[in-house]
Amino acid sequence: MIRLEHISKTFHPGEAPEIKALDDLNLNIAAGEYLVVVGANGSGKSTLLNLLAGTYPPDRGELYIGTEAIGHKAEHERSRYMARLFQNPLTGTAPELSILENFRLAALRTSSKKLRIGIDAQFRQSVASSIARLGMGLENKLAQPMGQLSGGQRQALTLLMSVQADCQLLLMDEPTSALDPRNAELVMELADTLIREKALTAILVTHRLKDCVQYGSRLILLQEGRIAKDLSAAEKQQVTLPEIYNWFSGA
Amino acid sequence: MNAAFLLTALMQGLAFAGLGCGIYLSLRIFKIPDITTDGSYTLGGVVTAIGLTAGVHPLLSMCLAVLCGMLAGACSGIIHTKLKVNALLAGILVMTALYSVHLILLGRPNLPLIDTPGFLHDLPFGSALSKTLLSLLASLLLLLGILHYLLRSDFGIAMRATGNNEAMARAMGINTDTMKVTGLALANGCIALSGSLITRYQGFADVNMGIGIVISGLGAVMIGETLFRKGGGRSILRQLLALATGCILFRMAIALALSAGVDPNYLRLITSLIVLTIVAIGQYRQPAAP
Numbered sequence: 001m002i003r004l005e006h007i008s009k010t011f012h013p014g015e016a017p018e019i020k021a022l023d024d025l026n027l028n029i030a031a032g033e034y035l036v037v038v039g040a041n042g043s044g045k046s047t048l049l050n051l052l053a054g055t056y057p058p059d060r061g062e063l064y065i066g067t068e069a070i071g072h073k074a075e076h077e078r079s080r081y082m083a084r085l086f087q088n089p090l091t092g093t094a095p096e097l098s099i100l101e102n103f104r105l106a107a108l109r110t111s112s113k114k115l116r117i118g119i120d121a122q123f124r125q126s127v128a129s130s131i132a133r134l135g136m137g138l139e140n141k142l143a144q145p146m147g148q149l150s151g152g153q154r155q156a157l158t159l160l161m162s163v164q165a166d167c168q169l170l171l172m173d174e175p176t177s178a179l180d181p182r183n184a185e186l187v188m189e190l191a192d193t194l195i196r197e198k199a200l201t202a203i204l205v206t207h208r209l210k211d212c213v214q215y216g217s218r219l220i221l222l223q224e225g226r227i228a229k230d231l232s233a234a235e236k237q238q239v240t241l242p243e244i245y246n247w248f249s250g251a
Numbered sequence: 252m253n254a255a256f257l258l259t260a261l262m263q264g265l266a267f268a269g270l271g272c273g274i275y276l277s278l279r280i281f282k283i284p285d286i287t288t289d290g291s292y293t294l295g296g297v298v299t300a301i302g303l304t305a306g307v308h309p310l311l312s313m314c315l316a317v318l319c320g321m322l323a324g325a326c327s328g329i330i331h332t333k334l335k336v337n338a339l340l341a342g343i344l345v346m347t348a349l350y351s352v353h354l355i356l357l358g359r360p361n362l363p364l365i366d367t368p369g370f371l372h373d374l375p376f377g378s379a380l381s382k383t384l385l386s387l388l389a390s391l392l393l394l395l396g397i398l399h400y401l402l403r404s405d406f407g408i409a410m411r412a413t414g415n416n417e418a419m420a421r422a423m424g425i426n427t428d429t430m431k432v433t434g435l436a437l438a439n440g441c442i443a444l445s446g447s448l449i450t451r452y453q454g455f456a457d458v459n460m461g462i463g464i465v466i467s468g469l470g471a472v473m474i475g476e477t478l479f480r481k482g483g484g485r486s487i488l489r490q491l492l493a494l495a496t497g498c499i500l501f502r503m504a505i506a507l508a509l510s511a512g513v514d515p516n517y518l519r520l521i522t523s524l525i526v527l528t529i530v531a532i533g534q535y536r537q538p539a540a541p
Contacts, residue, residue, distance in 0.1 A: 053422070079424035092422070094415040101408045105423045113409040113425065115401070 001031035001201055002052075002169065007061035009047050009225075021047035023225035025061070034195055034202045036212040039222035040248055045205045048222070049173045052203070054078040065168065080110045082169035083162030085155070085191075089178050092158030095147030099138060099157065102146050103127045106161035130160055134190070152183030156190055163194050170195065170202040177207065184208070188215060209244050221247050258384075260506035264499030265387035266452055267471060269445035271498040272394050274468035275490075276438035280402070281414040281431060286342035286465055287327040290349030291320040291439035293461035295446025297353045300456035303367040313447045320443020321436040323349060328432030353458045363455040370451065383452065390448060394441065395491050402487045410434055442468070463519050470526035471501040477533050501525070 004027040011019040022044045029035055039045050051058055054075035063071045065081050083106075086092050093102050104119050128139040134156055138149070146154060155175060162170055172191065176184035192215055195202050206212055212219055219236045221229040229247065231239060270292065277285035295316040302312030323345055330341040354360065369379050370386035377385070401407045412420040413430040420427050450456045475497025479489060508521045 074426070075421045076424050076426045079422055084422050086418070091416070091418050094412040094419050096415045097408065097411055101411075104405065104408055105412055105420075105425075108405055108409075109422075109424045111424075113405040115404050115406045117400070117403055118405040119403070 001033075001066060002029040003027070003064040004051075005062050005064070007051065007058045007063065009044075009051060009056075009059050013059075020225055022051070022058075025226060027220075027227065029201060029203070031201055032199050033218055034200075034216040035204070036216035036219045037203060037205045037222060038207070038209070038212050038219070038244065038247075039228075043222040044225040045222055046173060047225075049084075049171050049203065049205055052078075052169070053082065053084055053171055081167075082171055083109065083165075083167045085158055085162065085170070085172040085175040087174040087177055089151035089155035089158070089175075092161070093146045093154050096145055098143050098145055099131070099149075100124060100127055100142040102157070103130075103161055103164060106164040109165040111165070130164070131157070134160070150183075152179050152186065155179060155183070155187050159187060159190055159194065163198055163200070167198065167200060170200050172202065172204045172206075174205055174207060176211070191215075209241055212244065213239065213241055256506060256510055257503070258380075260502045261499060262384060262387055262452065263449070263506075264502035265384075265391050266448040267445055267467070267498045267502060268391040268394055268495060269441040269443075269448065270464065270468040271471040271475075271494050272398055273438040273440075273442035273445070274465065274472050275494050276398075276434060276441065278469065279414075279472065279490075280411055281434045281438075283331075283338045283414075283431070283435065284342070285324070285327065285435060285438060286339060287323055287345045287349075287435065287439055288342070288442050288465040288468060289461040289463065290346035290353075291323040291442045291461075292446040292464045293353055293456075293458060294323055294349055295320050295443030296450035296456040296460055297356050297362075297446075297458070298443075299447040299450045300362045300364060301356060303364055303451070304362065309368055309370075309372070309451070313444065316443050316447035317440045320446070321440035323443070324435040324437070324439025325432055327439070328435035331435075332428035332431050350458065357456065357458065360459070361455060361457045364451070387448060387452075390444065391495060394444070395495060399487060399491055463522065466519075466522055466526050467501065470522065470529060471498040473497065473526065473529045473533060474500050474504075477529055477536070480536065 004025055007022050007025040009022040011021055025044075025048070037045050037048065050056060052063065054070070054073060054077070057072050061071070062069050070078055070081070084092070094105075100119055104123065105113075107123070108118070124142060127142060132139040136153055136156070138153065138157070146157070149157070175191070176187050179187060188211055191202070194200065204211070204216060216236070217233045219231040219239070220227050270288075273288065277283050298316040298319045299312045302315055303309060307315070327341045327345045330336050330344060331338045336344070369382065371377070371382040374382060402411065409420065409423070409425045410430055412423065413425055413427045413434070417427050420430070446461065449460070472494060475493030475495070478496060479493035504525055505518070505522065509515065509518070513521055
C-alpha cells in the first residue's frame with residue numbers, strides 16, 4: 001500500500017558536516033502491516049517519518065500511497081491519508097482548545113472545516129463514548145482545556161483522535177519516550193488495540209526494544225540511511241531481545 | 252467630570268470595539284503581533300472620508316473601508332507566510348507603505364467631513380446623539396455576534412488551533428498559511444471598521460490618526476482579560492464580553508486622564524503608561540499552573 005522508491009535525503013548539502021539521513025531507500029509496506037523501525041540515533045528513522053508526513057520533501061525518489069505519488073504534497077494535504085503521534089506528547093493536541101474541540105478537528109482531519117457549528121449533542125455523545133474506553137474519567141470533562149491534562153492523558157487522547165476520521169496510515173514517532181512506564185504501557189496497548197480494531201497500517205519508530213519484540217508484524221533496522229535488517233512476522237517471532245540489542249553494537 | 256464627558260468616552264469605547272476585536276484575533280487567536288493595525292485603522296478612516304465626501308452611501312463607504320482593511324491584512328499575511336518574512340516586520344512594511352497610500356488617496360494630510368450624512372441620517376426620528384449611540388452599539392453587538400459564531404464554528408476551531416499549535420493544526424489537515432492570511436484579513440477588517448466609525452464620529456480623517464493605535468487596542472484587550480480572569484472557564488462568550496468591557500473601560504481611563512487636566516500632547520505617553528501598568532499587573536497575577 002505504501003511504497004518508497006529510491007528515497008534520498010541529505011541535510012546541509014555541500015556544507016560540512018553534510019548529513020546523509022536517507023540513502024537510496026526502498027521500502028514496501030503492505031496494507032494492514034504494523035511496521036516497527038529501530039536504529040541508532042542519526043540512522044534516519046525520524047527522517048523517514050517526516051518524509052512520509054510531509055514535513056519536508058525528498059531530495060530524490062518518490063513516495064506512493066496506493067498508486068498516488070505524494071512526495072511533493074504539503075503536510076496538510078497528506079493528513080487526508082494519515083494521522084500522526086508525535087514524540088512530544090503535547091504536540092498532538094491544542095492546549096487552549098477543549099478536549100471536545102480537539103476531537104472535532106480530529107473528526108474533520110480528512111474533510112473541510114466549514115462555517116458551521118459542528119459540535120452538537122450527538123457529537124458530544126460520540127466523543128464521550130470514545131473516550132470512556134480509556135477509563136480515565138475524561139468523558140465527563142469534555143469542556144476542559146487540553147492543556148490541563150497530563151502528557152500521558154494527552155498522548156492517549158491523541159491516539160484516539162487519530163482514528164476519529166478515516167485513517168489509512170498511522171505514524172508513531174517514539175510516542176512513549178516522554179511518558180512514565182505505566183503511561184507508556186497504556187499508550188502502546190491502546191495503539192495495538194486500535195490498529196487491530198480498525199485494521200490500520202502503522203509505522204512505529206521506537207527505542208524501547210521491549211516494544212519492538214512485543215508489537216508489530218514486521219521489524220526493520222535502519223543503519224546510516226539504509227535498511228540493514230528486515231524481519232517478517234515469522235522471523236520477528238523468533239528474534240530475542242538480546243539479539244536486537246546486539247544489532248546496535250555492530251555485532 | 253460630567254455625564255457628557257462619560258458619554259463621549261462610552262461612544263469612543265464602542266467605536267473601538269472593532270479595534271479590540273482585531274487585536275484579539277491577531278494577537279490572542281493567532282499569536283501574531285500585527286502592526287498592520289496602525290495602517291489599516293487609518294485606511295478605514297481615509298476610505299470612509301473619501302467615500303462620504305464623494306457622496307457614496309455611508310453604509311457602502313463603511314463596507315469599502317472594511318474591505319480595504321482586509322486587503323491590507325491579507326498583504327501582511329501573504330508577506331509573512333509566502334515570503335517567510337517575520338510577522339512583526341511584515342506588518343511594519345505594510346503599515347509604512349500604507350502611509351504613502353493614505354497621502355495619495357487623500358491628496359493632503361487631513362480631510363474634514365463637511366455636510367456629510369451623520370449616523371442613520373435617513374431615519375426620520377431620533378436625535379443625532381441617540382442615532383450615533385444606537386449605530387455604535389449596533390456595530391459592537393454585530394461584531395461580537397459574528398465573532399461568537401465564527402470562533403465556535405468548525406472553521407473557527409481550525410483558526411484557533413492554528414494559533415495554538417501549528418504542528419497539530421497541519422496534522423489535522425489545516426492549511427495554516429491560508430488560515431493566517433484569512434485571520435489577518437479578518438482582524439484588519441475589524442480594525443478598519445473602527446477607523447471608519449471614529450472618522451465619522453470625530454468628523455475628519457487624518458493620516459496620523461492611526462499612529463500607536465495598536466497599543467490602544469492591546470490595552471483594551473488586556474484590561475478586559477485582567478478583569479475577567481477570576482473564576483470560571485475561559486469560554487468564547489466570556490472572552491468576548493471581557494473584550495467589549497475592556498474597550499469601553501480603556502477609553503474611560505483615557506478620558507479620566509484628560510479630564511484630570513493632562514495635556515493632550517501627552518496622550519500617547521499616558522496611553523503607553525496605562526497599557527504598561529495593565530501588562531505589569533497581568534504578569535504579577537499569572538494564575539498558578541494547574
